[in-house]
Amino acid sequence: MPETSQERYVQVLIDQPLPELDRLFHYRVPDGWDVPLGQQVWVPFNRKLIAGWVWALDDRPPENVSTVQFLAAVDRHVRVPDDVRQLVDWMAHRYQCTRTEALHPCLPPGPRQRPSRWVMLQGTMTTEERASWGGIDPDAAAIIARLSRAAHRQMRLTTLLQPDRQAQTAAIERLIRAGWVKLEWQLPRERPPIEHKTGQREQTPSPWPPLTAEQARICEHLATASGPVLLHGVTGSGKTEVYLHSAREVLARGQRVLYLVPEIGLTPQAGARWTERFADYSVLLLHSGLKDRERHGAWHRIASGQVDVVIGARSALLAPIDRLGLIVVDEEHEPSYIQDQDPKYDAREVALFRAHQQGALVIMGSATPSLEAYWQAGMGRLQLLTMRERVTGAALPPVTMVDMRAELAAGRRGVLSQQLREAIDQRLQRGEQSLLYLNRRGFSTFVLCRECGEVLTCPHCAVSLVYHRAAQVLRCHYCQHRQAVPKQCPHCHSEAIRYFGTGTQRIETELLQHFPSARVLRMDRDTADSHGVEQVLNQFARREGDILVGTQMIAKGLDFPAVTLVGVLAADLSLHVPEFRAAERTMQLLTQVAGRAGRSKQPGEVIMQTYCPEHYCLQAVENHDYVGFYRREISIRQHLGYPPFSYLARVLFTGLVEAEVAMAAETWAERLRDQAKSIGPLEVWGPAVDGIAKLEDRHRRVLTVRWQGIDAEPLRAALQATNQAYRRLRGRPAAVTVSVAIDSAAEPRVYPPLDKAFQS
Numbered sequence: 001m002p003e004t005s006q007e008r009y010v011q012v013l014i015d016q017p018l019p020e021l022d023r024l025f026h027y028r029v030p031d032g033w034d035v036p037l038g039q040q041v042w043v044p045f046n047r048k049l050i051a052g053w054v055w056a057l058d059d060r061p062p063e064n065v066s067t068v069q070f071l072a073a074v075d076r077h078v079r080v081p082d083d084v085r086q087l088v089d090w091m092a093h094r095y096q097c098t099r100t101e102a103l104h105p106c107l108p109p110g111p112r113q114r115p116s117r118w119v120m121l122q123g124t125m126t127t128e129e130r131a132s133w134g135g136i137d138p139d140a141a142a143i144i145a146r147l148s149r150a151a152h153r154q155m156r157l158t159t160l161l162q163p164d165r166q167a168q169t170a171a172i173e174r175l176i177r178a179g180w181v182k183l184e185w186q187l188p189r190e191r192p193p194i195e196h197k198t199g200q201r202e203q204t205p206s207p208w209p210p211l212t213a214e215q216a217r218i219c220e221h222l223a224t225a226s227g228p229v230l231l232h233g234v235t236g237s238g239k240t241e242v243y244l245h246s247a248r249e250v251l252a253r254g255q256r257v258l259y260l261v262p263e264i265g266l267t268p269q270a271g272a273r274w275t276e277r278f279a280d281y282s283v284l285l286l287h288s289g290l291k292d293r294e295r296h297g298a299w300h301r302i303a304s305g306q307v308d309v310v311i312g313a314r315s316a317l318l319a320p321i322d323r324l325g326l327i328v329v330d331e332e333h334e335p336s337y338i339q340d341q342d343p344k345y346d347a348r349e350v351a352l353f354r355a356h357q358q359g360a361l362v363i364m365g366s367a368t369p370s371l372e373a374y375w376q377a378g379m380g381r382l383q384l385l386t387m388r389e390r391v392t393g394a395a396l397p398p399v400t401m402v403d404m405r406a407e408l409a410a411g412r413r414g415v416l417s418q419q420l421r422e423a424i425d426q427r428l429q430r431g432e433q434s435l436l437y438l439n440r441r442g443f444s445t446f447v448l449c450r451e452c453g454e455v456l457t458c459p460h461c462a463v464s465l466v467y468h469r470a471a472q473v474l475r476c477h478y479c480q481h482r483q484a485v486p487k488q489c490p491h492c493h494s495e496a497i498r499y500f501g502t503g504t505q506r507i508e509t510e511l512l513q514h515f516p517s518a519r520v521l522r523m524d525r526d527t528a529d530s531h532g533v534e535q536v537l538n539q540f541a542r543r544e545g546d547i548l549v550g551t552q553m554i555a556k557g558l559d560f561p562a563v564t565l566v567g568v569l570a571a572d573l574s575l576h577v578p579e580f581r582a583a584e585r586t587m588q589l590l591t592q593v594a595g596r597a598g599r600s601k602q603p604g605e606v607i608m609q610t611y612c613p614e615h616y617c618l619q620a621v622e623n624h625d626y627v628g629f630y631r632r633e634i635s636i637r638q639h640l641g642y643p644p645f646s647y648l649a650r651v652l653f654t655g656l657v658e659a660e661v662a663m664a665a666e667t668w669a670e671r672l673r674d675q676a677k678s679i680g681p682l683e684v685w686g687p688a689v690d691g692i693a694k695l696e697d698r699h700r701r702v703l704t705v706r707w708q709g710i711d712a713e714p715l716r717a718a719l720q721a722t723n724q725a726y727r728r729l730r731g732r733p734a735a736v737t738v739s740v741a742i743d744s745a746a747e748p749r750v751y752p753p754l755d756k757a758f759q760s
């Protein structure tokens with residue numbers, strides 16, 4: 001007798017995003033199967049076959065749990081590596097989402113087909129047998145007749161159940177009992193891993209310039225750094241060169257490199273420099289434009305260790321890359337490092353976690369570090385390295401503030417001040433380039449009725465529609481709704497409707513009035529839609545334009561040697577948004593955009609138009625004084641109890657019926673207030689109507705929660721408990737979605753030891 005083999009069990013994470021199902025289910029492994037951890041499998045669940053992942057192995061099932069034999073691998077080539085499994089567990093806890101939600105962005109697009117059930121005819125019925133069935137059980141006989149005509153004498157169950165589901169189901173059951181038919185699951189075919197074409201050219205790497213003394217000093221520090229580093233280097237100080245050098249050393253040791261940029265689509269220049277320099281390595285650019293097939297291929301290439309350098313936005317951190325030696329987080333201060341959908345992760349934290357897992361160095365670089373990062377450095381959690389000089393040795397460009405109140409008093413009402421116009425004129429005469437930056441945030445060309453004051457808004461979102469002159473339409477920048485420009489005000493029927501605001505298009509028009517022969521290029525959300533960004537940037541780089549006008553997209557990381565003038569229109573505009581980070585964001589944007597001037601031999605100049613030149617934020621930009629700004633701002637934050645001196649959570653409720661949304665928010669808030677009593681310094685503000693009251697037809701209410709504890713765990717626990725209590729409530733409006741986001745930028749980054757499993 002063969003020895004009975006030990007029964008083996010697995011714990012499976014089911015591929016369903018419901019919080020109720022965010023636990024592990026036990027299945028028995030069929031004999032003779034070798035099931036690795038992380039494997040994606042089909043398992044029976046609620047009379048269906050659904051996908052899941054083997055999350056843990058087990059020798060025996062826990063008591064009182066019925067175990068089912070599990071069925072088959074979904075895709076033997078897709079396996080969640082151990083460290084990604086660990087990352088997912090951590091993210092689900094840290095960012096308050098289900099493990100499935102955290103796992104999905106870590107994997108290639110899943111199988112498109114689902115398993116289906118097939119009914120197959122067994123054996124052959126004689127004519128007499130069929131006749132006798134027909135006499136007793138016409139339904140069953142009809143099924144047999146259909147099956148014997150079908151290809152391979154089998155049919156999909158769903159097809160066979162037509163037209164009368166109930167009668168057919170019963171008939172099939174009778175046939176199964178009689179042994180005439182068999183019911184079987186059929187699994188979709190496994191996909192073979194796709195070869196990913198990288199467009200990797202056979203090329204010799206571009207030359208490495210000798211480092212400046214300052215760069216060399218920084219590289220030395222990095223080579224011996226024992227923890228994560230914050231690299232604060234002024235604009236044009238050559239931080240990228242420092243990253244490249246560190247990367248080269250890491251690669252020479254046989255380790256891998258991850259280079260993160262805020263938005264890959266907006267920084268084609270960044271990718272190019274890396275691919276050129278590391279032409280003899282395998283460099284992979286993960287950008288959002290990849291099609292499913294390409295993403296699949298990229299995932300497999302990374303997972304099989306064929307890629308040395310991965311360049312991408314925040315999600316590149318979730319790639320199955322191992323043997324990491326270096327993670328660079330470039331432009332560390334950018335808000336796009338935080339994902340605003342589940343999993344709502346902060347890439348800077350995830351970078352530290354990934355590095356912790358694999359023993360890699362993290363460099364976070366910026367000319368304008370986030371306040372929190374600089375503060376973390378002050379707390380000794382990041383090592384601060386500073387670069388004070390530009391590569392060229394030139395000084396940072398002088399910044400002049402133009403007081404627009406004086407312009408107005410002098411009777412000049414144009415968008416461009418006299419001083420800025422003269423400066424542009426000079427550049428045109430000298431054949432140099434100018435960059436005009438419109439500091440637009442929630443500010444654009446809107447349509448207003450001058451009689452009743454009505455602003456035209458999107459019918460699906462409570463935001464004003466933006467007028468696009470080229471296409472002569474009104475568009476919603478959130479949901480892309482379009483409509484023609486009305487001739488009359490829809491509210492009071494007056495014909496006095498006018499366009500207001502200063503869009504990039506209006507600036508372009510005014511520029512052309514003053515400088516009819518200038519070549520003006522424009523970059524804003526319109527041009528950015530279709531491959532426009534790269535095209536415009538390349539045109540400008542080839543000097544096919546004299547002036548580039550744009551919004552935030554031209555503020556970041558661009559390096560055009562011929563740009564000697566940067567003009568900023570409405571510098572203070574972004575100060576007035578109701579957000580506690582407004583001053584920080586404004587300082588960062590303005591410093592970054594100012595840093596585009598004079599990056600090569602010719603000296604640069606910056607002119608900023610503003611209505612409040614005396615604001616400390618603008619003063620800091622004028623004096624290139626990051627540290628001064630930091631000191632002032634951090635004391636304000638401390639005084640007001642904002643992050644990093646507290647944790648703020650935002651709970652957003654959305655739904656189609658406003659009354660339901662309001663009720664859900666009230667009920668939720670009440671539960672949380674109950675929780676708050678027992679845990680201490682937790683404040684609950686609201687619920688209030690969100691800044692955008694309605695988006696894509698969904699009404700919005702928001703709850704703000706402040707927690708002034710040392711770490712965010714008690715806050716997390718309270719929010720989670722509230723969510724659970726709320727979900728258990730009878731009669732709650734089920735159609736309202738609740739979404740929690742914690743601003744945890746100040747949290748001590750203490751990670752669990754790696755040898756210990758920390759699954760819940």
Ligand SMILES: Nc1ncnc2c1ncn2[C@@H]1O[C@H](COP(=O)(O)OP(=O)(O)OP(=O)(O)O)[C@@H](O)[C@H]1O
Pocket residue numbers: 209210211212215233234235236237238239240241366367391556557558559595599
């Ligand atoms: N050692 C070097 N020798 C010659 N040129 C260099 C050197 N280091 C950097 N450069 C050049 O100086 C310019 C600025 O460098 P880089 O773009 O790396 O600066 P940065 O600090 O990343 O700037 P920013 O933060 O403003 O985007 C680039 O054109 C780069 O090619």
Ligand SMILES: [Zn+2]
Pocket residue numbers: 458459460461476477478479480481696
């Ligand atoms: Zn809309």
